[in-house]
Amino acid sequence: MYKAIPLNDGFYIPVIGLGTYKLPNPDDVENIVKFAIDAGYRHFDCAWIHENEEAVGKAIKAKIIENVIKREDLFITTKVWNNFHRREKVMEKLKLSLREMKLNYVDLYLIHWPIGFNETSKTVPLGDGPGAYSDVDYLETWKGMEDCLSCGFTRSIGLANFNSEQIDRILRHAKYNPVINQIEVHPKFSQKKLIQFCKEPNIVVSAYYPFGVGEQTGTPRFPETTVLDENIHRIGRKYNKTAAQVVLNYLVSLGLCVVPKSESNLRISEYINIFDFQLEPEDVVYLDSCNRNNRICTMRAFMDHPHYPFRIEY
Template sequence: MPVPKTFTLNNGIEFPTVGLGTYRSKPGEVEEAVKTAIDAGYRHFDCAWFYGNEHEIGQAIHSKICSGVIKRKDVFIGSKLWNNFHARSAVVPKLKESLEAFRLDYLDLYLVHWPMGFKEDAPLAPKENVQEAFSDVDYLETWQGMEDAYKLGLVKSIGLSNFNAEQVDRICKNCTITPTINQVECNPNINQKKLIKFCRERGVLLMGFCPLGRSEYSGRPGFPEPTIYDPKVQEIGKKYNKTGAQVVLNYEVNNLGIFVIPKSVTPSRIKENIDIFDFELNDEEVAYLDSCDKNKRVCPANDWKDHKYFSFNAEF
C-alpha cells in the first residue's frame, strides 16, 4: 500500500502523518526551522507550552500566512498542557496563553502532556524533593478542562500524551469526548505495537515522538542505539536511495500506522524527513525492523516514577 500522507481522526479530521517536532529547538533556530519546513511541504507542527518557543513558532507561521505561502486552514498546529496546570480551572486559561503566543484563534490539537500533575507553584521539571512538587489532581479532572476548551471552540481536537493503556482506557470510560491522539515515544527500539492496537480499538491513534531515537545519546550507557545507524537499516536505505532515517520513518507511518514528529533545525534533514512517501518496504525488511524492538525508552522520566499517576509502571 502507498505510504499515507494523512490519517483520519475519530472526529473525521484528516491530519498529516508527518509533522515537525520542536522540542529543544533553540531561540533563533526554531523560527527558521518552521519556515524551512513549510517550504518543504510540512503542514503539521508539534509544539508544547513547556518547550518555551511557541511565540517564535507563531511568528514563522504568521509570516508564511501573510506572504501567501499558506492559509491558516492549511496547517495543523498542536500544543500541550503542562503538568503544573492540571486543575480543570487552569486548562482553558493556559490554552488561551498558548493561543496568544501563536497569534492564533484556535489550535488543531491540544494534548495533556503527562498524566502526572504538579503543584501550580512547583518547578516545571522537579529533580529535587520531587514528591513535594507532586499534585494529586486526577487526570480525569484535567480531561474535563480539555473538553471545556473543545466546547468553547478553542481547539479542533483533544488528546493525550505519555498515557499508558490503563490510563487511556480510564479516560475513554469517563469522558464525553473521546481522545483523538495518544502521543508517546515510539521508534523501532520501542515499537509500541501493543499500545497502538489497544488505542486503535478505542478509536485513538498513536503519534510517535522521538521516532528516530535520539542521536545525541548514541553510545551513552543505558540508552538504546538509534536504529537509523543499524547496518541492516543502512543497507535497506541504499536499496531505495534513502537514508536510515527515511527508512525508519516510512516503517513507522506505513507499517506501524502512526503519526511521526521528527525534530530537526537542519534544513537538509527537515527536507529529508518528509521525503518518505515514494517507496514501500517489503515483508522481510518490515520483519527486520519489527525485530529491533527492545522495549527501551530514551525518555523514561524516572525522576517522577513515584507519582501515583506515573505512566511507565504498566506493561504498556
C-alpha cells in the first residue's frame, strides 16, 4: 500500500516522492519519471533550479495519454528559487514552471530557501559576497506564495530549509499557514528538535538527502559517506530488505515524507517497496542512536546572509 499523510489544509501528500535534483539529460529524465509512474510513484519533488521540469512534464503527459494516471492522482511539488523572492516574481516563476510542465496547477509550492539573492545575481552566487544578496524579506515572499494559492496555481504552500524562528515568524504573519517544511533528515542528522517544533502547527516534514549522500564533491560519494552502515544492512537482512529500504521505512514511521532521488530503475522500484514490514523496537533504537548532527547541505558559502537558517540549533 502506498501511504499518504494529511496536510493542515485538508490535502494529502504521498509519503514517498521521487526527488528530481541532478537527474540527467531530458530524454533520460522523461524515461525515469515514466518508469517511476509505472512503478507506482505519484509524488514528484521538482524545482525550477533542477532545470528539468519540462522533461518531467512530458513524462506526466505521456502517462495521462496512456491512461495510466489522471492528473489528480499525482502530487507535484515545485519551488521558487532564491533570486525570485519579490512578491510578483513568486507567481511569475510558478507560472513558468507550470508552462514548462504543461500543468494548470501544482500540488505544492515551496520557498526553496529563506535566503534571497538579487535578480541579477547568479543563481548560486558563490564567492560574490553580500552584494549578491537581496534585501527582500521572506515574509514578502510568503505573500507571493499566498497569492499563488488564492489564484489556484497551487493547492498548498510551504517552506524548505527554514529554521524554527523563521517558521514562527511566518506563522505570526501568515494568512495561510505553511503545510510542509522540507529539510535535510537522515539517521546521522535526525533533526528531532525541528521535527518536534513542526508538530504543534501541524507542519509535515519532508526529508531530503534521506541516505545522507548529498553532492558535496559534485558527484554523489556513495557508498563511502552514506548512512547505510553495516548494522543497517544487517537489520535489512532480517526483513529481507535493503539498507535503503530500512532507512526509508524508519523515516516514514516517524511521520515524515521522504524524497529520495534515483536514476536507477532497480533503486526506484526498491524505494517504493517499503510498506510491508515494521521495524522492531530494537532496530528503531539503533537507528535513533545513529544521530551525529551531521548536516551535509550547509550552504556554508552564504553564512553571512541575514536569513542564513543554520546559525541557530534548529
